[in-house]
Amino acid sequence: GIPNHFIAQVAPNQMHIRRVEIIPLEVVVRNRAAGSLCRQTGLPLGLELNPPLVEFYLKNDALGDPLLTGDRLRLLQIATDEEVAQITQMALAVNTHLSRFFAECGITLVDFKLEFGRSQRGEILLADEISPDSCRLWNQEETDPEKRILDKDRFRQDLGAIEEAYALVMQRVLAHSIP
Numbered sequence: 001g002i003p004n005h006f007i008a009q010v011a012p013n014q015m016h017i018r019r020v021e022i023i024p025l026e027v028v029v030r031n032r033a034a035g036s037l038c039r040q041t042g043l044p045l046g047l048e049l050n051p052p053l054v055e056f057y058l059k060n061d062a063l064g065d066p067l068l069t070g071d072r073l074r075l076l077q078i079a080t081d082e083e084v085a086q087i088t089q090m091a092l093a094v095n096t097h098l099s100r101f102f103a104e105c106g107i108t109l110v111d112f113k114l115e116f117g118r119s120q121r122g123e124i125l126l127a128d129e130i131s132p133d134s135c136r137l138w139n140q141e142e143t144d145p146e147k148r149i150l151d152k153d154r155f156r157q158d159l160g161a162i163e164e165a166y167a168l169v170m171q172r173v174l175a176h177s178i179p
């Protein structure tokens with residue numbers, strides 16, 4: 001039920017999508033503290049965040065994707081207040097569905113990043129991808145803080161077994177999706 005750019009999967013590695021103008025924001029939703037939130041605030045890794053935190057980062061590698069305030073968002077005129085409210089609501093709706101979906105796969109959705117675009121008609125659409133490259137996913141069957149990691153943190157922290165972790169996510173997702 002979330003308006004998005006997807007039209008059809010036309011090959012294993014190709015999809016047809018609606019053309020959008022990408023809004024230069026990385027929209028991060030967090031259910032537990034991890035990554036930059038822990039580094040910047042000192043919150044303990046894994047702390048439950050209720051309600052979930054929605055954050056906006058400027059999508060600009062040269063500037064290091066800085067965290068934006070509401071006033072900076074307005075100053076940069078990246079999106080209107082109405083669009084920001086709509087994006088926040090859509091990101092939280094994605095989180096509701098996705099965290100439930102992953103929980104049913106025995107996986108905790110710690111946090112994830114979304115991107116949005118504007119269609120030619122000016123509608124806000126969910127765009128880009130959702131994958132273990134843009135999510136933090138923890139295996140609920142593991143308590144070890146390194147073994148439980150099933151996402152790009154395995155690469156970032158040089159933990160090895162990256163393909164195995166991604167394959168496990170795919171296996172659980174497929175097993176859940178196929179009735």
Ligand code: UDP
Binds near residue numbers: 026028112136
């Ligand atoms: N993320 C992403 N692309 C980025 C930055 C972050 O997909 O350029 C994702 C990241 O995988 C995590 C979430 O956004 O799921 C929050 O990332 P965080 O701000 O904690 O930054 P990190 O610790 O990954 O540098």
